[in-house]
Amino acid sequence: MMIKQNEIEQFIPQRKPFIMIDELSKADEKGFISKFNIRDNNIFLKNNIVSESALVENIAQTCAAGFGYINSMKENEEPKLGFIGAVSKLTVNKKAKIHSSLTTEVQILNTFDNIHLIEGTVFEKNQKLVSCQMKIVIA
Numbered sequence: 001m002m003i004k005q006n007e008i009e010q011f012i013p014q015r016k017p018f019i020m021i022d023e024l025s026k027a028d029e030k031g032f033i034s035k036f037n038i039r040d041n042n043i044f045l046k047n048n049i050v051s052e053s054a055l056v057e058n059i060a061q062t063c064a065a066g067f068g069y070i071n072s073m074k075e076n077e078e079p080k081l082g083f084i085g086a087v088s089k090l091t092v093n094k095k096a097k098i099h100s101s102l103t104t105e106v107q108i109l110n111t112f113d114n115i116h117l118i119e120g121t122v123f124e125k126n127q128k129l130v131s132c133q134m135k136i137v138i139a
Contacts, residue, residue: 002027003069011068011079012061017043020058021104024065031107031118032066034058038100048098055096055130059120060084062104063136067116071138085115085135094129096122102129114138 026033044054068079
């Protein structure tokens with residue numbers, strides 16, 4: 001584990017109750033992996049199901065934590081803010097329920113200067129729930 005739950009706020013701009021990532025388990029130039037457990041106090045829950053937008057946010061926060069971690073290791077600086085430039089190719093196969101344990105994998109497809117094209121996928125027990133591509137701009 002690279003970033004533990006009690007350290008995650010150092011690497012992402014979101015604050016409770018909007019945090020949708022518990023830990024970062026991998027971060028390198030190829031991509032990132034995060035873990036997240038859906039608790040009963042999650043603000044995105046409705047009828048014990050998490051909204052699709054929350055899972056897209058989980059992918060974005062996985063990127064924020066991953067890029068933040070890499071930046072802090074390379075430049076020994078505070079993580080830089082990132083912005084979602086676009087979301088495309090969104091596929092929702094299944095919604096996540098309360099108490100689900102999610103694994104999110106992000107692959108960096110292309111980088112040009114401070115713009116990154118990524119593909120993110122959210123899994124529960126090896127079942128693909130949501131996937132999409134995002135253009136992330138690091139400020």
